[in-house]
Amino acid sequence: MEEQRALRPTLNHSLLRYPTVSTTFTIPLTRYTTRLISSDRHRPLLADCAEDHSDSDDFSRRSFIRENCSYSMPILVLDVVWNLAFVLVSVVVLFSTFRERPSTPLRLWISGYGLQCLLHVGFVFFEYQRSMAHHGFEDRAAHRSIMKRLESMNTMTSSVWWVFGFYWIVMGGQALLQDSPRLYWLTVVFLAFDLFFILFCIGMACVIFFSLCCCIPIVAFAYAMTTREGASEEDIRTLPKYTFRQAAVLGTFNLGKEREPISSTVELDNGHRIKELALHPEDSECCICLSRYEDGTELYTLPCNHHFHCGCIAKWLRINATCPLCKSNIRRGDTLV
Template structure:
């Protein structure tokens, strides 16, 4: 009896041990399968590429490249008419006018061989004329934007006059660009010709001419540098890192703060005064609005909330808010929220 019991118990113990070990192994395998895969953090280069692709200046460069090289029927608004770019132009012109005027004032005793002082004075006058044209562009785009919303006979006549003024300004701008191109060539010939070497006779004026010529060379080569950046460098970096920088910048959605800053109001019949809803209490204006929302293709109803984008296109508030959270550009003209 004892021997039988002794033989039985070890067999039972021996048969139970592998069973428990097999079940534990299967549990570990199942838990390993159900466990989500461990995501490796992006490298330093990928994080830098993500930050660059989502930066405002990179998005602006893509808009400039699309405007200069895209199809004329599918272009958005001119990115060079944005308030940020016009402010940069204003600062650059003020700096050039100040530096050239100050250098001419402190270098009266210098006697250059070639007419360097005349060249700098002509460049200074051209910058002043450019500053006046910049003010005219700003006044035409922003200060008269609210008046162009209503459509009466007097306003149509006024719009025709503004159109003539815009054509005149474009002609003046083209003439100034031609003047600067000719002046740039003349300055290069005089500065880098050994017969007109006047660094020892007029060092301050000579250095100023070289700085102005280098600045103009950078401005003239901007389209080529932009092409090299977006068509050569960015695709190469995206291929090496495995991260599409163009898609990341174009698919970036707007934040809630950016969306809330856009003007919104409750819809009423066309030609009736509308009350703005973002902090401008009691302010009213007339607007010639579209009959339907281009996102949901439904007509605007009375007291429905609508929102207007910086490009003056209007949509249902709920429709355009959902759109902007996905991509921060207008559904029609593809202009971004940054003006």
């Protein structure tokens, strides 16, 4: 038997469910965030959520456990209170407007709106009770599938119902406002809430889009420029400087050994000393300009022992302080890639 261990809640479901078209656009924000499962009151053990099972259905069981093991009580209460508030307001206005005679069926629309809120509260409460009960995995999955279908049907009905409400408000016009002001304004408020959440979700999507498409590349570029900042003139001047000579002048390479550069110091007639570098013919080429070295050409060698024309490597290092071959940073001595 496996050791029983506490499961960390990870469920995302509905918050502040609006039974209108906004639910279609705001499912991640509203309807399916009620189950942000992080309650300390209900932390079931592995045996509470799943029984011994084979490897074939391990993934599906773990997925079910992650989504249904516990509920966040504050979010659950907020969702229920929010929707019940809509129901209460609808009932109060309907009972207080018997004398109003709207030219469009606003009473029917408000009643349907409140009913959808009430159904959503029932779905949430049923889901919470089911998650707290100790049933088998198969029973819990079957009940969850049924409730998801019913909630999806309620969402689709809400979307269509919002369109009806908007149409009746527009068709009623000024006459509807004069004949049934309270029913009119309540319908407008409900529609406005839904429209607000639509715009809110669109705005959040735009913010996320621009963050991903604009901000992140800018930050990445700034980081790259920081890590690949060019070398200063002082850094370049401190590099070892040599004068190239053909290998035969200083000696020959032992073909049985690795062909390493041969450096020596030569004293001139005027007392000055110069450093000479002898390279194998196959290695006597600058990989930046792709030109072969000639006798008397001045070369810079980097800490990684790669060599280049002084002019070529100086231009390179002012832009990027790394070796063109091995990407070793000349200031830190590390390797970037």
